Each structure stands twice: as C-alpha cells, then as structure tokens.
Amino acid sequence: MKTGTQYNRSHARTFRERVHPLIIRVTHWINFLALGLMITSGLRIYDASPIFGQTELPTLFEFGGLAYARQWHFFAMWAFFINGGIWILYNIFTRHGRKTTLFSPKDASGVLPMIRYYLRIRKDHPPSGKYNALQKLAYTSTALLGLLTILSGMAMYWPIQFSWLAWMFGGYDVARIFHFIFMALFLLFLFGHLVMVTIAGWGNFLSIFTGKIKVAARPVPSETNVG
C-alpha cells in the first residue's frame, strides 16, 4: 500500500500561486514610471524657483530647460492620475482589493502586533492575509498621498480657478511647500518599500512581474496518511 504525505497539487511539494492580477502589475509599473518622471521633472521646475534657498539639484531635464520639464511633469501627472484612479477603483470595486489591499477599521487591531513583530518584541508572525495590517496601511496611504499631491498641484497650476484649494493649503506658497513634502513622503515610502521587498526575497520581487509566487503545497488529509 502507498504510504506518506500527499499534496494538493499532483504530488508537487511547491506550486505557483497567482497573487497579483494583471491589472495590479500593469498599474504598479506605470505608477513607478509616472512617479519617477514627476519627481525628476518636478525637481527641475523647483530648481527654477527654489523655496528652500538656492539649490542646484541634479535632474534629468537640463536639456530643453524649464519648458521641457513642465511638459513632462504634466504628461506624467495625467498618467499618474488616470493610472492611480484605475488602481483605486479596482481595489474598491473588487473583492480582491477590498479584502487584501485596502486598510479598513477592522485592520486597526492588527497594527500594533505587526509593529511588535518587526521590533522583535513578538516572535511569531501575527496571522495575516496576502498583506498584513501595516502593509495595507502603507499601500492605502499611497492613494491618499497621491490625492493630496494632485490637489496641491492643482492649487498651484490653477491658482484663480482653485483659489479655495490654495486657501485650504494655507495659500499659494504654503501649497508649494506641501507639494514638496508630499513628494518627499513618496520617496520615504519608496525607501521603506524597497527595504521590505529586499527582505521578502527574490521570489516576492519576481511576483510583481509574473503575478505568481512559489508556495509550499499543503498536505491534504488522505486515508494513506492516517494511522
């Protein structure tokens, strides 16, 4: 009689689980490119009239000057806006997004255990789904940060039409400072994100391209395993 553990995928000990739908992978990388363009062209625009004293920031947009940088900035802004909108709507209107990615009030109780785990105060990983409570919080915050970045940009680009927006940020010059701070927060997110992606390893990194990740097959109970 055959004995030993049976696995739930034709006796393979690992199989590739589908973790990121195509729409998530495509929006992720468009977002990365759009943000990269926005930040580099934005620094060129900033350099033409620095808020924090005279600074010569290194940018990719020396060639073509300010006008060229502004055109790229607005092109990337539309890409970022439309692409971000697709990502948010997908997450709001699909079970996948609501369950795995968006932070909801019931995730709040999972935040402290995850912080304790990362600080090594707690040894075992708190139970979580695809993303833990802290990841959900970070990913959901990027949507809010994107919205605030766009609103502060609108306050500067259409100061007459959106004077109420500029007023809400504390005036035109303060909206500029906020716009800069939001950009810096995106860079902070990116730094933390890259640290976590590096720690999570090669298989996880590849998953945002392929959509799949190798996981251990779970043994299934069968009469050959019993007794």
Ligand code: HEM
């Ligand atoms: C500013 C740029 C970036 C932003 C705003 C960003 C944001 C995100 C978000 C929101 C997710 C969750 C996707 C979802 O399931 O809906 C995600 C996942 C992921 N990102 Fe990024 N990302 C950025 C850059 C990068 C870069 C440069 C890499 C790789 C070098 C990367 C690697 C990954 C990986 C591997 C995942 C999969 C899941 C995980 O480990 O959390 N990201 N990213």
